[in-house]
Amino acid sequence: MSGEFIAFFLLSMMAIGGAIFMINLTRVVHMVLALAFTFFSIAGIYVLLNAEFLAAVQVLIYTGAVSILMLFGIMLTRHRDGGGDETSRRPWHTLFSFLGVAAFFGAVMWVIYHTPMPSETAKTSAYTVAKLGESVFKQYVIPFELTSVLLLVALVGAVILAKKEADS
Known part of the structure; x- marks a missing residue:
């Protein structure tokens, strides 16, 4: 195991964890912070891929601008904190959500494994x-x-x- 593999594994787990937190948190501000955490993790993955420009753009545009825009939207609008028990009213919602995510994951994995990948590398010096x-x-x-x-x-x-x- 190389250090690059460990860094990639940690950054991808952080990105996935931030995305899961964003979906499961109830307060909108906490969701925005989890989204920003996910964006920072993806920027770290770009650095591992030697795409420093994309990492900088990821941090500036997504982490900075989109998160700030979402926070402005939260501050400028009135919203009620709904933090109620929505799962008790819809018991099948969790099951159907899990089945939908599993089907989507299966479809994505099928497409990945059945797509032919070119064996030659692209000439990146022109870009x-x-x-x-x-x-x-x-x-x-x-x-x-x-x-x-x-x-x-x-x-x-x-x-x-x-x-x-x-x-x-």
């Missing part, structure tokens, strides 16, 4: 961060800017809606 930057800021600058404007409008709309709820 650099500089070429990605040129592509984003030359060829895709309009969609990039439109997406940022759309996100800004969505944030302003959420603030306006939350303010209307607070005034009434």
Whole structure:
């Protein structure tokens, strides 16, 4: 067993654990923290794959921006803490959820094992961060800017809606 294998195993268990916590926790703030933990673990896996740029993007965009956006949404809207016993009202929900997840896992594993993998490696020297930057800021600058404007409008709309709820 190499150190890389142990690091991969620990990071994947942390990512899976964070995802499980996010699904099972009842408070929304705790769910966001578990999601951020999962995102950090995935960034660590990117570092193990020698994709430092993707790890940095993972931390900046997903862990930072998405988690902060979710926390803003939580703070700006009124929500009731439902922490009731939903499992007592729906006893079959857990069984059907488990069967659905098991079927999905089986389908994914079947596709993985029956997909032919190419034996030759790709030439990664042609794909650099500089070429990605040129592509984003030359060829895709309009969609990039439109997406940022759309996100800004969505944030302003959420603030306006939350303010209307607070005034009434």
